[in-house]
Amino acid sequence: MAEPLRVVVTGAAGQIAYSLLYMIAKGDVFGPDQPLILHLLDIPVMMGVLEGVVMELADCALPLLRDVIPTDDPVVAFTDVSSAFLVGAMPRKQGMERKDLLAANVKIFKVQGEALDKYAKKDVKVLVVGNPANTNALICSKYAPSIPKENFSAMTRLDQNRAQAQIAAKLNVPVGTVSNVIIWGNHSSTQYPDASHAVIDKNGNIEKAVDAIGNEQWLRETFLATVQKRGAAVIAARKMSSAMSAAKAASDHMRDWFLGTKSGKFVSMGVISAGAYGVPKDVIFSFPVIIENRKWKVVEGLPIDDFSRSMLDATGKELCEEREEALQIIQA
Structure with a gap:
């Protein structure tokens, strides 16, 4: 058996973590042979709730789980971790402006960045969900x-x-046959869900999704709007935000980062931009990436049409505005 891997989850008493912790602890993320020590961070007022989560993890009797450390202290939470799921953040409340949300979260993520810098392993992989x-x-x-x-x-x-x-629902095919869909840019309403490079595997025969769908208007209007507004639709129906699906996505993201992407397939990750595809540098921008040996690489050379160009420019502009607002808040 390998040495236990230390993994921190922030906002650990919250809804997303409630689904995510089980996925991590049973081996979905780091593999079926990787023992784990979970560091669970939340704010002091949530410690009672977190104790209940710790009890449930014990009651799951998960063979890979060596220890669980609940804490409200960032020093304890981030010491020697190799993987960090930063789920906890100030949620947007009714009447709150984007700048207010940024102001609250800048403080949280400044503290967590400083703790990672001082106490985490230098090769730690950090996924921000909040x-x-x-x-x-x-x-x-x-x-x-x-x-x-x-x-x-x-x-x-x-x-x-x-x-x-x-796309799978539109074509009435299993979701596992659809790959290489791209999300460009910001995780916001300006994101660009791009199906132009997506493919469908029909028993080994690879077909482009756009050809199979054969409806450009649906792709640019219905598909785009449905994906961009899906989170709001879930809240409207459930009266609570996406939790189970967000946890599954976080699990997928970190699994691919640690274990690698399959040959010929790429996934979307928000990563530091070096200016690929003409987007702004030094923002965290979602690109298609391939991953090997825990290192991601932006997929290069994909054709970008005029419609896609306009969408990439719009989401890049928003990210630059957010960056400037955040930096102003820090320097104030």
Whole structure:
């Protein structure tokens, strides 16, 4: 058996973590032979609830789970961790402006970045789930200068999974036959779900999704709007935000980061931009990536038509605006 891997989950008493912790602890993320020590971080007022979560993890009798450490102390939470799921963030409340949300979260992710910098392993892989995820990840990275910028990512896998499911439903095919759907840009309403490079595997015969669908208007209007607004639709129906699907997406994201992507397939991750595809540099931008040996690489050379160009420019502009707002808040 390998040495236990230390994994931190923040917001550990919350809804997303309630689904995510079980997926991690039973081996879905790091593999069926990787023992784990879970560090569970939440705020002091949630410690009682977190104790109940710890009891449930014990009662699951999961063979890979060596220890569970509940805490409200970032030092304890981030010491020697190799993987970090930053789920906890200030949620957007009614009447709250985006700047208010950024102001609250800048403080949270500054503290967590500083703790990662001081106490985590230098090769730690950090996934930010808490929104605004892209800019939170950027701020977290800024305050962890000893950790490579490439080790910080924002989750757009939920959007990718949603897009994949919409295409599968449209074509009445199993969702597992659909791959290479891309989410570009920000995890916000400006994101660009792009099916133009997606493929369908029909018993070994590969067909382009756009050809199988044969309806450009559906792809640019219905498909786009459905994926962009899916989170709001879930809240309207459930009266609560996406939790189970967000946890599954976080699990998928980190699994691929640790175990690699399959040959010929790519996934969407919010990663630090070096300017690929003409998008702004030094923002966390969602690109199609392939992953090998725990290192991601942006898929290069995909054709970008005029419609796609306009969508990439719009989401890039929003990310630059968010970055400037966040930096102003820090410097104030």
